[in-house]
Amino acid sequence: MPLDVYHSLCDQRLADLRADFLPRLEGMAKLTLEIGCGHGHYLSAYAAAHPTEFCVGIDLIADRIYRAGRKTGRARLDNVAWVQAEATLFLDALPRDHRLERIFLLFSDPWPKRRHWKNRVLQSSLLDQLLPLTEPGSALHFRTDHHEYFEYAQKIVFAHTGWRIAGADEAPWPFEQPSVFQERAAEIGYHSFTALRR
């Protein structure tokens, strides 16, 4: 796709997010965000168990967001909202008066080939982008079944001055509910860490 077409699509998507979705978050100062929520299995269970938190699930794929919404609509859960969005675009659009208290990134696509690593969601630039939307103690919970992505993600956090990896005693995993990809990984196992904003 030519670069100017790509930029104008991004501008249009940003404008749509600002007009159609972000007004739904008005008054919700503190948010729990899941990036790449898939069909919303994890976040809908999390939202049901944490009725005082307002949760937002984002995913690139429209059908997954539609199914997530149908599920929480049937359950009449009113503390969760879903939106089809690319993570960095969503974070660009989110007004700075929101605070992300928790961010979940669960079984994010590992992009195993080195030339594709740039497509991984967890990058130093993502941690930069989260800084103005978080405060000290805000948590980023990362889980994967891909050992090499786990090591890569840890290195990204270690090298970043704004975030640090917390020990399991300091920041235990906040809520256990297998996501679709966690269930698929049941045999090979998975690794988790929590990064805390300094």
Ligand SMILES: C[S@@+](CC[C@H](N)C(=O)[O-])C[C@H]1O[C@@H](n2cnc3c(N)ncnc32)[C@H](O)[C@@H]1O
């Ligand atoms: C491997 S699936 C994991 C889904 C779910 N978290 C789970 O554990 O079952 C990764 C999901 O992340 C979404 N995704 C990938 N890159 C994304 C991005 N840049 N922004 C938003 N969602 C993204 C994909 O569409 C996909 O649904």
